[in-house]
Amino acid sequence: xxxxxxxxxxxxxxxxxxxxxxxxxxxxxxxxxxxxxxxxxxxxxxxxxxxxxxxxxxxxxxxxxxxxxxxxxxxxxxxxxxxxxxxxxxxxxxxxxxxxxxxxxxxxxxxxxxxxxxxxxxxxxxxxxxxxxxxxxxxxxxxxxxxxxxxxxxxxxxxxxxxxxxxxxxxxxxxxxxxxxxxxxxxxxxxx
Amino acid sequence: xxxxxxxxxxxxxxxxxxxxxxxxxxxxxxxxxxxxxxxxxxxxxxxxxxxxxxxxxxxxxxxxxxxxxxxxxxxxxxxxxxxxxxxxxxxxxxxxxxxxxxxxxxxxxxxxxxxxxxxxxxxxxxxxxxxxxxxxxxxxxxxxxxxxxxxxxxxxxxxxxxxxxxxxxxxxxxxxxxxxxxxxxxxxxxxx
DNA sequence: AATAATACATACCGGTCTGTATAGTTGCAA
DNA sequence: TTGCAACTATACAGACCGGTATGTATTATT
Numbered sequence: 130x131x132x133x134x135x136x137x138x139x140x141x142x143x144x145x146x147x148x149x150x151x152x153x154x155x156x157x158x159x160x161x162x163x164x165x166x167x168x169x170x171x172x173x174x175x176x177x178x179x180x181x182x183x184x185x186x187x188x189x190x191x192x193x194x195x196x197x198x199x200x201x202x203x204x205x206x207x208x209x210x211x212x213x214x215x216x217x218x219x220x221x222x223x224x225x226x227x228x229x230x231x232x233x234x235x236x237x238x239x240x241x242x243x244x245x246x247x248x249x250x251x252x253x254x255x256x257x258x259x260x261x262x263x264x265x266x267x268x269x270x271x272x273x274x275x276x277x278x279x280x281x282x283x284x285x286x287x288x289x290x291x292x293x294x295x296x297x298x299x300x301x302x303x304x305x306x307x308x309x310x311x312x313x314x315x316x317x318x319x320x321x
Numbered sequence: 322x323x324x325x326x327x328x329x330x331x332x333x334x335x336x337x338x339x340x341x342x343x344x345x346x347x348x349x350x351x352x353x354x355x356x357x358x359x360x361x362x363x364x365x366x367x368x369x370x371x372x373x374x375x376x377x378x379x380x381x382x383x384x385x386x387x388x389x390x391x392x393x394x395x396x397x398x399x400x401x402x403x404x405x406x407x408x409x410x411x412x413x414x415x416x417x418x419x420x421x422x423x424x425x426x427x428x429x430x431x432x433x434x435x436x437x438x439x440x441x442x443x444x445x446x447x448x449x450x451x452x453x454x455x456x457x458x459x460x461x462x463x464x465x466x467x468x469x470x471x472x473x474x475x476x477x478x479x480x481x482x483x484x485x486x487x488x489x490x491x492x493x494x495x496x497x498x499x500x501x502x503x504x505x506x507x508x509x510x511x512x513x
Numbered sequence: 514a515a516t517a518a519t520a521c522a523t524a525c526c527g528g529t530c531t532g533t534a535t536a537g538t539t540g541c542a543a
Numbered sequence: 544t545t546g547c548a549a550c551t552a553t554a555c556a557g558a559c560c561g562g563t564a565t566g567t568a569t570t571a572t573t
Binding site: 326360 | 549550551552553
């Protein structure tokens with residue numbers, strides 16, 4: 130149950146937003162699923178927009194924590210950590226609840242460039258890429274910026290690929306490509 | 322003007338769907354922008370869903386034609402054609418009207434797996450990848466299936482990356498990675 | 514026991530959505 | 544000139560949207 134109604138509503142809304150889409154999820158559906166009322170929802174969230182942004186913020190934290198914890202759990206050396214990121218995402222994509230990336234999807238649902246949802250999505254994208262850039266730098270990559278961008282593209286590409294064709298093993302195919310790109314970058318950075 | 326009202330409505334709707342999102346575009350807005358009436362729209366398209374599917378079909382044809390023609394224009398050898406695909410997309414991404422991939426976006430807007438929109442998006446994704454696989458095979462790639470999947474991921478990843486941060490040159494960064502992957506695949510396929 | 518905070522129940526508001534009904538207008542062809 | 548088909552104009556149905564108003568039940572604190 131909910132010791133905290135605010136969090137319970139957010140948790141319920143977050144699950145619905147992710148699984149059904151944000152615009153496809155009405156306030157009434159959230160209220161019904163959470164077993165509460167509109168009045169309570171609007172007590173904690175002034176508008177649906179606020180709830181959406183809270184959902185994205187929560188998703189961002191959960192995603193970053195999962196990535197960082199998963200990487201730390203799987204590898205200790207920077208180069209292995211880069212590859213571990215793909216293993217973490219492979220696990221994510223294997224879940225039956227997987228419905229793509231919350232930020233990519235939100236970005237597609239809210240087209241206007243100035244929309245706060247767009248900004249949140251772009252911010253997450255940047256943060257994630259910086260994590261990869263840090264790891265690439267620690268691993269001694271030649272051009273950690275380019276490499277991190279390329280790895281990020283492989284991951285988001287694998288996500289949308291798996292979204293369209295489930296159980297296609299997209300993230301493992303992406304990891305194979307990542308392995309090549311990483312090796313290339315490291316071999317050039319460390320001349321004999 | 323429109324010699325053909327059906328096509329004129331579809332063209333207008335297609336532009337709005339792409340630039341503003343499908344769910345964000347009401348029938349009234351389409352009718353107003355096309356300078357016609359709802360009665361005429363519903364004469365040619367039994368429902369908004371039909372119009373949406375027609376839009377995706379039109380977008381698929383336009384996209385495939387643009388890719389194939391652009392590749393043919395830029396290169397004659399299979400390996401160069403693979404790289405030319407990235408040049409075609411780089412041009413696409415540079416347009417001020419660029420708003421991401423119509424199929425990735427539509428897939429995000431209509432979450433249900435059984436939705437016809439999802440099927441259309443998946444179908445395009447497959448077709449595009451097969452084009453890449455053909456080129457990879459012609460180029461003599463070792464594992465044309467894997468390579469084509471990886472290149473497709475780089476492209477869709479670059480698209481969503483550019484969607485979140487405009488003017489980031491994402492497709493050129495993706496092309497650099499593609500170049501490495503292609504070289505690797507060809508060198509392994511043609512042993513000395 | 515009195516008070517205050519929290520949450521629930523329900524009805525409602527204005528607006529927008531897809532889709533339809535009805536009537537009027539234009540242009541072209543026999 | 545008449546007739547017919549395509550198109551326009553406009554109003555409306557019915558559902559759903561986000562958001563609010565009013566009032567009640569429950570619980571904790573004092």
